[in-house]
Amino acid sequence: MSTDLNTISKLADLQSQRSKWRHNNQIIALVPTMGALHEGHLSLVKLARTAASKVIVSVFVNPKQFTQGEDLDQYPRDLAADLDKLKTIGADLVYAPDVEQIYPKGFSTHISVTGISEGLCGVSRPHFFDGVATVVTKLLLHCAPDIAVFGEKDYQQLLVIRRLVADLDLPVDVLGGPIVRESDGLALSSRNVYLSKTDRQSAPLLWKALIETRAQLLQGVPMQQAASQTSEQLIKAGFILDYFELCDARTLAPIHQYEGKPARLLIASMLGRTRLIDNISVIG
Numbered sequence: 001m002s003t004d005l006n007t008i009s010k011l012a013d014l015q016s017q018r019s020k021w022r023h024n025n026q027i028i029a030l031v032p033t034m035g036a037l038h039e040g041h042l043s044l045v046k047l048a049r050t051a052a053s054k055v056i057v058s059v060f061v062n063p064k065q066f067t068q069g070e071d072l073d074q075y076p077r078d079l080a081a082d083l084d085k086l087k088t089i090g091a092d093l094v095y096a097p098d099v100e101q102i103y104p105k106g107f108s109t110h111i112s113v114t115g116i117s118e119g120l121c122g123v124s125r126p127h128f129f130d131g132v133a134t135v136v137t138k139l140l141l142h143c144a145p146d147i148a149v150f151g152e153k154d155y156q157q158l159l160v161i162r163r164l165v166a167d168l169d170l171p172v173d174v175l176g177g178p179i180v181r182e183s184d185g186l187a188l189s190s191r192n193v194y195l196s197k198t199d200r201q202s203a204p205l206l207w208k209a210l211i212e213t214r215a216q217l218l219q220g221v222p223m224q225q226a227a228s229q230t231s232e233q234l235i236k237a238g239f240i241l242d243y244f245e246l247c248d249a250r251t252l253a254p255i256h257q258y259e260g261k262p263a264r265l266l267i268a269s270m271l272g273r274t275r276l277i278d279n280i281s282v283i284g
């Protein structure tokens with residue numbers, strides 16, 4: 001299937017398209033992305049399709065979620081390739097604003113979701129979730145979707161956005177889509193292109209560590225003990241671990257021993273110059 005795909009960069013054009021759709025009682029879904037699209041992103045677009053009659057995909061590399069020394073300048077960008085992929089799966093509109101459209105001169109507001117954004121990735125990247133919450137709020141206001149779809153790949157981010165939407169009474173349903181993986185278990189990520197050949201071979205060990213640790217947790221082994229064995233293997237393979245935590249699946253409060261309540265095992269690590277994150281549900 002290949003369809004026409006309207007690409008819009010100006011808010012006024014987006015608003016005009018959106019009012020036409022609203023007038024025709026269309027259900028609109030938004031899938032926010034930073035581009036460099038892969039099958040993980042496309043799975044979210046497909047999920048959005050099942051829930052809505054019109055699907056907007058935003059492509060915007062958000063400078064506010066990067067800090068100095070991070071990879072904003074090197075972040076992969078290829079809008080033409082993104083459009084080709086989106087055409088084949090039936091997205092209806094791509095919103096690709098430039099930085100000035102989202103952050104006009106003098107922009108001084110930021111959205112900060114406290115609590116849930118403070119642990120895990122919020123420790124080593126303290127700027128990150130404010131950047132995400134700010135841009136997602138703007139994208140939701142610009143696109144005014146009925147549904148917004150995010151990946152469980154960024155599990156903490158998904159919960160931060162659910163909190164944001166609940167706290168601000170934003171009229172949108174948030175859907176989470178499952179993680180799409182390579183056949184060897186590595187979670188798809190736009191940043192995987194940074195991996196050297198050797199690091200790419202080691203990268204699936206992160207997924208293996210999650211699976212092995214989960215098996216031990218389900219047998220009643222405390223998190224610290226379960227994680228120390230698998231972490232050791234990762235460190236030997238060259239990973240520099242940022243965190244490896246078992247958390248309540250809804251609040252992300254740390255858990256020391258799995259006791260049957262829905263939990264999530266989350267991990268983040270540097271491998272070479274690439275930051276990898278992954279997570280898995282723990283339900284006995």
Ligand code: AMP
Nearest residue numbers: 033034040150151153154178179180188
């Ligand atoms: P990004 O372009 O990395 O900001 O990601 C845009 C959206 O795609 C986010 O909601 C991510 O959680 C989601 N996403 C990224 N990688 C995957 C994956 N492997 N499987 C499912 N969703 C993903």
